Amino acid sequence: MSTIKRQKSNARLSGVVTYNGIAYLAGLTADNLTVAIKGQTEQILRKIDELLTLAGTDKSRLLSTTIYISDMRLKQQMDEAWLAWIDPQNTPARACVEARLGAPEILVEIMVVASQRE
Amino acid sequence: MSTIKRQKSNARLSGVVTYNGIAYLAGLTADNLTVAIKGQTEQILRKIDELLTLAGTDKSRLLSTTIYISDMRLKQQMDEAWLAWIDPQNTPARACVEARLGAPEILVEIMVVASQRE
Protein backbone atom coordinates (compact mmCIF):
# COMPACT_ATOMS: atom_id res chain seq x y z
CA MET A 1 0.00 0.00 0.00
CA SER A 2 1.17 3.48 -0.77
CA THR A 3 -0.12 6.99 -0.15
CA ILE A 4 -0.05 9.86 -2.58
CA LYS A 5 2.08 12.63 -1.12
CA ARG A 6 1.98 16.13 -2.57
CA GLN A 7 4.56 18.80 -1.73
CA LYS A 8 5.06 22.41 -2.77
CA SER A 9 1.40 22.39 -3.72
CA ASN A 10 -0.97 25.19 -4.51
CA ALA A 11 -4.53 25.24 -5.80
CA ARG A 12 -3.33 24.78 -9.38
CA LEU A 13 -0.52 22.23 -9.21
CA SER A 14 2.02 20.47 -7.00
CA GLY A 15 5.76 20.83 -7.28
CA VAL A 16 6.27 17.14 -6.62
CA VAL A 17 3.88 14.21 -6.21
CA THR A 18 5.14 10.87 -4.92
CA TYR A 19 3.33 7.57 -5.17
CA ASN A 20 4.42 3.95 -5.06
CA GLY A 21 8.11 4.76 -5.20
CA ILE A 22 7.92 7.26 -8.06
CA ALA A 23 8.31 11.05 -7.86
CA TYR A 24 6.54 13.14 -10.51
CA LEU A 25 7.85 16.70 -10.70
CA ALA A 26 6.06 19.68 -12.20
CA GLY A 27 7.35 21.44 -15.28
CA LEU A 28 9.86 23.80 -13.70
CA THR A 29 11.00 27.21 -14.91
CA ALA A 30 13.57 29.67 -13.59
CA ASP A 31 12.71 32.44 -11.14
CA ASN A 32 15.22 34.91 -12.52
CA LEU A 33 14.25 35.20 -16.16
CA THR A 34 16.66 38.01 -16.99
CA VAL A 35 19.48 35.54 -17.63
CA ALA A 36 20.24 33.45 -20.72
CA ILE A 37 19.12 29.86 -21.16
CA LYS A 38 22.20 28.35 -19.50
CA GLY A 39 21.56 30.32 -16.33
CA GLN A 40 17.84 29.55 -16.44
CA THR A 41 18.64 25.85 -16.79
CA GLU A 42 21.02 26.00 -13.83
CA GLN A 43 18.26 27.53 -11.70
CA ILE A 44 15.82 24.82 -12.77
CA LEU A 45 18.31 22.05 -12.02
CA ARG A 46 18.80 23.45 -8.51
CA LYS A 47 15.01 23.38 -8.07
CA ILE A 48 14.96 19.77 -9.25
CA ASP A 49 17.63 18.91 -6.69
CA GLU A 50 15.50 20.49 -3.96
CA LEU A 51 12.32 18.72 -5.01
CA LEU A 52 14.10 15.39 -5.33
CA THR A 53 15.41 15.87 -1.79
CA LEU A 54 11.86 16.55 -0.60
CA ALA A 55 10.83 13.34 -2.35
CA GLY A 56 13.56 11.35 -0.63
CA THR A 57 15.70 10.87 -3.70
CA ASP A 58 18.37 12.55 -5.81
CA LYS A 59 19.52 13.02 -9.39
CA SER A 60 21.18 9.60 -9.52
CA ARG A 61 17.67 8.11 -9.66
CA LEU A 62 16.14 10.02 -12.57
CA LEU A 63 14.04 7.85 -14.85
CA SER A 64 12.69 10.14 -17.55
CA THR A 65 12.76 13.82 -18.39
CA THR A 66 11.16 16.12 -20.93
CA ILE A 67 12.92 19.38 -21.72
CA TYR A 68 11.02 22.14 -23.51
CA ILE A 69 13.08 24.97 -24.93
CA SER A 70 11.71 28.09 -26.55
CA ASP A 71 14.15 28.04 -29.46
CA MET A 72 15.96 24.93 -30.65
CA ARG A 73 19.02 27.04 -31.52
CA LEU A 74 19.56 27.40 -27.76
CA LYS A 75 19.78 23.66 -27.17
CA GLN A 76 23.54 23.53 -26.88
CA GLN A 77 23.61 26.23 -24.20
CA MET A 78 20.91 24.42 -22.25
CA ASP A 79 22.90 21.21 -22.63
CA GLU A 80 26.02 22.80 -21.14
CA ALA A 81 24.16 23.23 -17.87
CA TRP A 82 22.60 19.77 -18.18
CA LEU A 83 25.94 18.05 -18.78
CA ALA A 84 27.57 19.88 -15.87
CA TRP A 85 24.76 18.78 -13.56
CA ILE A 86 23.71 15.30 -14.58
CA ASP A 87 25.22 12.20 -12.97
CA PRO A 88 26.99 10.79 -16.05
CA GLN A 89 26.65 7.22 -14.78
CA ASN A 90 22.92 7.60 -14.23
CA THR A 91 21.35 9.45 -17.11
CA PRO A 92 17.59 9.34 -17.67
CA ALA A 93 15.60 8.74 -20.81
CA ARG A 94 15.24 12.23 -22.27
CA ALA A 95 13.36 14.15 -24.92
CA CYS A 96 14.07 17.77 -25.84
CA VAL A 97 11.60 19.62 -28.04
CA GLU A 98 10.82 23.22 -28.88
CA ALA A 99 7.72 24.83 -27.41
CA ARG A 100 6.66 28.33 -26.62
CA LEU A 101 6.44 28.52 -22.83
CA GLY A 102 4.41 30.47 -20.28
CA ALA A 103 5.97 33.84 -21.15
CA PRO A 104 8.37 35.01 -23.88
CA GLU A 105 11.24 35.37 -21.43
CA ILE A 106 10.91 31.75 -20.25
CA LEU A 107 13.51 29.95 -22.35
CA VAL A 108 13.38 26.47 -20.83
CA GLU A 109 11.05 24.26 -18.79
CA ILE A 110 11.97 20.80 -17.48
CA MET A 111 9.71 17.99 -16.24
CA VAL A 112 11.19 14.97 -14.48
CA VAL A 113 10.13 11.53 -13.26
CA ALA A 114 12.42 9.84 -10.71
CA SER A 115 12.35 6.87 -8.38
CA GLN A 116 12.51 7.27 -4.65
CA ARG A 117 15.23 5.60 -2.59
CA GLU A 118 14.25 2.17 -1.35
CA MET B 1 1.07 -9.42 -10.50
CA SER B 2 -0.86 -7.02 -12.60
CA THR B 3 -2.54 -7.09 -15.98
CA ILE B 4 -2.52 -4.33 -18.56
CA LYS B 5 -6.11 -3.18 -19.12
CA ARG B 6 -6.99 -1.04 -22.09
CA GLN B 7 -10.29 0.80 -22.39
CA LYS B 8 -11.84 3.07 -25.03
CA SER B 9 -9.39 1.53 -27.45
CA ASN B 10 -9.21 1.60 -31.20
CA ALA B 11 -6.58 0.40 -33.66
CA ARG B 12 -4.54 3.57 -33.16
CA LEU B 13 -4.66 4.28 -29.42
CA SER B 14 -6.43 3.64 -26.15
CA GLY B 15 -8.31 6.23 -24.13
CA VAL B 16 -6.99 4.82 -20.88
CA VAL B 17 -4.47 2.10 -20.06
CA THR B 18 -4.11 0.83 -16.50
CA TYR B 19 -1.22 -1.19 -15.13
CA ASN B 20 0.15 -1.83 -11.68
CA GLY B 21 -2.04 0.79 -10.03
CA ILE B 22 -1.40 3.56 -12.54
CA ALA B 23 -3.82 4.92 -15.16
CA TYR B 24 -2.31 6.46 -18.29
CA LEU B 25 -4.79 8.59 -20.24
CA ALA B 26 -4.54 9.59 -23.89
CA GLY B 27 -4.09 13.18 -24.94
CA LEU B 28 -7.69 14.34 -24.93
CA THR B 29 -9.33 17.04 -27.03
CA ALA B 30 -12.85 18.47 -27.09
CA ASP B 31 -15.57 17.10 -29.34
CA ASN B 32 -17.26 20.44 -29.91
CA LEU B 33 -14.50 22.59 -31.33
CA THR B 34 -16.69 25.58 -32.13
CA VAL B 35 -16.32 26.92 -28.59
CA ALA B 36 -13.48 28.91 -27.02
CA ILE B 37 -10.66 27.36 -25.04
CA LYS B 38 -12.46 27.51 -21.70
CA GLY B 39 -15.36 25.50 -23.08
CA GLN B 40 -13.02 23.07 -24.82
CA THR B 41 -11.13 22.58 -21.56
CA GLU B 42 -14.40 21.91 -19.71
CA GLN B 43 -15.28 19.22 -22.23
CA ILE B 44 -11.85 17.61 -21.85
CA LEU B 45 -12.08 17.65 -18.06
CA ARG B 46 -15.43 15.88 -18.25
CA LYS B 47 -13.82 13.24 -20.48
CA ILE B 48 -11.01 12.87 -17.95
CA ASP B 49 -13.60 12.33 -15.20
CA GLU B 50 -15.21 9.59 -17.30
CA LEU B 51 -11.94 7.85 -18.09
CA LEU B 52 -10.80 8.05 -14.47
CA THR B 53 -14.08 6.43 -13.45
CA LEU B 54 -13.50 3.64 -15.97
CA ALA B 55 -10.04 3.20 -14.44
CA GLY B 56 -11.46 2.95 -10.93
CA THR B 57 -10.21 6.30 -9.75
CA ASP B 58 -11.04 10.01 -9.71
CA LYS B 59 -9.49 13.46 -9.95
CA SER B 60 -8.33 13.42 -6.33
CA ARG B 61 -5.67 10.89 -7.38
CA LEU B 62 -4.02 12.73 -10.27
CA LEU B 63 -0.24 12.38 -10.30
CA SER B 64 0.97 14.29 -13.34
CA THR B 65 -0.53 16.17 -16.26
CA THR B 66 0.71 17.80 -19.43
CA ILE B 67 -1.43 20.53 -20.96
CA TYR B 68 -0.80 21.59 -24.55
CA ILE B 69 -2.44 24.82 -25.68
CA SER B 70 -2.38 26.20 -29.19
CA ASP B 71 -1.62 29.77 -28.11
CA MET B 72 -0.02 30.68 -24.80
CA ARG B 73 -2.12 33.86 -24.64
CA LEU B 74 -5.11 31.59 -23.97
CA LYS B 75 -3.54 30.04 -20.88
CA GLN B 76 -5.55 32.07 -18.39
CA GLN B 77 -8.86 31.07 -19.96
CA MET B 78 -7.82 27.42 -19.94
CA ASP B 79 -6.81 27.82 -16.32
CA GLU B 80 -10.23 29.16 -15.34
CA ALA B 81 -11.73 25.80 -16.29
CA TRP B 82 -8.84 23.93 -14.67
CA LEU B 83 -9.15 25.79 -11.36
CA ALA B 84 -12.92 25.29 -11.28
CA TRP B 85 -12.48 21.56 -11.80
CA ILE B 86 -9.34 20.51 -9.95
CA ASP B 87 -9.48 19.21 -6.38
CA PRO B 88 -7.51 22.04 -4.70
CA GLN B 89 -6.23 19.72 -1.98
CA ASN B 90 -4.95 17.20 -4.49
CA THR B 91 -3.26 18.96 -7.36
CA PRO B 92 -0.94 17.06 -9.72
CA ALA B 93 2.49 17.93 -11.02
CA ARG B 94 1.73 19.94 -14.15
CA ALA B 95 3.38 21.37 -17.22
CA CYS B 96 1.64 23.67 -19.70
CA VAL B 97 3.33 24.39 -23.01
CA GLU B 98 2.30 25.73 -26.39
CA ALA B 99 1.98 23.32 -29.31
CA ARG B 100 0.06 23.28 -32.53
CA LEU B 101 -2.48 20.47 -32.18
CA GLY B 102 -4.25 18.04 -34.51
CA ALA B 103 -6.29 20.74 -36.27
CA PRO B 104 -6.30 24.55 -36.11
CA GLU B 105 -9.58 24.64 -34.20
CA ILE B 106 -8.21 22.38 -31.44
CA LEU B 107 -7.10 24.86 -28.79
CA VAL B 108 -6.15 22.53 -25.96
CA GLU B 109 -5.13 18.90 -25.37
CA ILE B 110 -4.57 17.35 -21.94
CA MET B 111 -2.73 14.15 -20.99
CA VAL B 112 -2.99 12.77 -17.46
CA VAL B 113 -1.39 10.10 -15.29
CA ALA B 114 -3.31 9.07 -12.14
CA SER B 115 -3.19 6.35 -9.54
CA GLN B 116 -6.00 3.88 -9.13
CA ARG B 117 -7.81 3.49 -5.82
CA GLU B 118 -6.29 0.84 -3.56
Place this chain on the structure above:
Amino acid sequence: MSTIKRQKSNARLSGVVTYNGIAYLAGLTADNLTVAIKGQTEQILRKIDELLTLAGTDKSRLLSTTIYISDMRLKQQMDEAWLAWIDPQNTPARACVEARLGAPEILVEIMVVASQRE
Protein backbone atom coordinates in the same frame (compact mmCIF):
# COMPACT_ATOMS: atom_id res chain seq x y z
CA MET C 1 12.77 -4.30 -4.39
CA SER C 2 13.86 -3.20 -7.78
CA THR C 3 17.02 -1.78 -9.34
CA ILE C 4 17.22 1.00 -11.87
CA LYS C 5 18.73 -0.36 -15.07
CA ARG C 6 19.99 1.97 -17.77
CA GLN C 7 20.84 0.79 -21.27
CA LYS C 8 22.14 2.52 -24.39
CA SER C 9 23.37 5.25 -22.10
CA ASN C 10 25.76 8.09 -22.66
CA ALA C 11 26.76 11.07 -20.54
CA ARG C 12 23.64 12.98 -21.61
CA LEU C 13 20.80 10.44 -21.61
CA SER C 14 19.85 6.77 -21.66
CA GLY C 15 18.02 5.05 -24.48
CA VAL C 16 15.95 3.03 -22.04
CA VAL C 17 15.64 3.05 -18.27
CA THR C 18 13.78 0.27 -16.46
CA TYR C 19 12.54 0.36 -12.91
CA ASN C 20 9.90 -1.53 -11.00
CA GLY C 21 8.45 -3.18 -14.08
CA ILE C 22 8.28 -0.06 -16.24
CA ALA C 23 10.49 0.84 -19.21
CA TYR C 24 10.99 4.52 -19.98
CA LEU C 25 12.37 5.15 -23.46
CA ALA C 26 14.14 8.28 -24.67
CA GLY C 27 12.62 10.50 -27.31
CA LEU C 28 13.78 8.71 -30.45
CA THR C 29 14.52 10.14 -33.86
CA ALA C 30 15.53 8.55 -37.16
CA ASP C 31 19.16 8.08 -38.17
CA ASN C 32 18.55 8.58 -41.88
CA LEU C 33 16.93 11.99 -42.03
CA THR C 34 16.91 12.25 -45.82
CA VAL C 35 13.62 10.35 -46.03
CA ALA C 36 10.06 11.59 -45.54
CA ILE C 37 8.18 11.35 -42.27
CA LYS C 38 6.76 7.89 -42.96
CA GLY C 39 10.26 6.47 -43.44
CA GLN C 40 11.57 8.34 -40.41
CA THR C 41 8.72 6.94 -38.33
CA GLU C 42 9.47 3.40 -39.53
CA GLN C 43 13.09 3.81 -38.44
CA ILE C 44 12.01 5.06 -35.02
CA LEU C 45 9.56 2.19 -34.55
CA ARG C 46 12.34 -0.30 -35.31
CA LYS C 47 14.46 1.42 -32.66
CA ILE C 48 11.58 1.15 -30.22
CA ASP C 49 11.32 -2.58 -30.96
CA GLU C 50 15.03 -2.95 -30.21
CA LEU C 51 14.91 -0.98 -26.97
CA LEU C 52 11.80 -2.84 -25.81
CA THR C 53 13.63 -6.10 -26.45
CA LEU C 54 16.57 -4.86 -24.37
CA ALA C 55 14.05 -4.01 -21.63
CA GLY C 56 12.54 -7.50 -21.76
CA THR C 57 9.28 -6.48 -23.34
CA ASP C 58 7.66 -5.77 -26.69
CA LYS C 59 5.15 -3.52 -28.40
CA SER C 60 2.16 -5.45 -27.04
CA ARG C 61 2.92 -3.92 -23.64
CA LEU C 62 3.02 -0.22 -24.49
CA LEU C 63 1.36 1.97 -21.89
CA SER C 64 1.72 5.53 -23.10
CA THR C 65 3.39 7.38 -25.95
CA THR C 66 4.00 10.97 -26.96
CA ILE C 67 4.59 11.70 -30.62
CA TYR C 68 6.10 15.03 -31.64
CA ILE C 69 5.90 15.93 -35.31
CA SER C 70 7.47 18.97 -36.92
CA ASP C 71 4.40 19.82 -38.99
CA MET C 72 0.88 18.71 -38.15
CA ARG C 73 0.09 18.38 -41.87
CA LEU C 74 2.38 15.34 -41.89
CA LYS C 75 0.38 13.52 -39.21
CA GLN C 76 -1.40 11.18 -41.61
CA GLN C 77 1.85 9.99 -43.15
CA MET C 78 3.33 9.39 -39.70
CA ASP C 79 0.18 7.51 -38.79
CA GLU C 80 0.49 5.18 -41.78
CA ALA C 81 3.72 3.85 -40.31
CA TRP C 82 2.21 3.79 -36.80
CA LEU C 83 -0.85 1.83 -37.89
CA ALA C 84 1.24 -0.68 -39.83
CA TRP C 85 3.41 -1.28 -36.76
CA ILE C 86 1.19 -1.06 -33.72
CA ASP C 87 -0.43 -4.16 -32.21
CA PRO C 88 -4.08 -3.26 -32.89
CA GLN C 89 -5.26 -5.23 -29.86
CA ASN C 90 -2.85 -3.48 -27.54
CA THR C 91 -2.73 0.21 -28.31
CA PRO C 92 -1.26 2.69 -25.81
CA ALA C 93 -2.59 5.97 -24.56
CA ARG C 94 -1.21 8.45 -27.09
CA ALA C 95 -0.78 12.16 -27.67
CA CYS C 96 0.49 13.67 -30.93
CA VAL C 97 1.46 17.34 -30.97
CA GLU C 98 3.51 19.62 -33.19
CA ALA C 99 6.94 20.71 -32.03
CA ARG C 100 10.10 21.88 -33.71
CA LEU C 101 12.66 19.17 -33.07
CA GLY C 102 16.44 18.97 -32.70
CA ALA C 103 17.17 19.90 -36.33
CA PRO C 104 14.97 21.06 -39.23
CA GLU C 105 15.26 17.73 -41.02
CA ILE C 106 13.98 15.79 -37.98
CA LEU C 107 10.30 15.38 -38.77
CA VAL C 108 9.20 13.12 -35.91
CA GLU C 109 10.30 12.10 -32.41
CA ILE C 110 8.57 9.44 -30.31
CA MET C 111 8.77 8.80 -26.55
CA VAL C 112 7.30 5.62 -25.08
CA VAL C 113 6.51 4.13 -21.67
CA ALA C 114 5.94 0.35 -21.56
CA SER C 115 5.62 -2.37 -18.97
CA GLN C 116 8.11 -5.19 -18.77
CA ARG C 117 7.01 -8.80 -19.02
CA GLU C 118 6.20 -10.37 -15.67
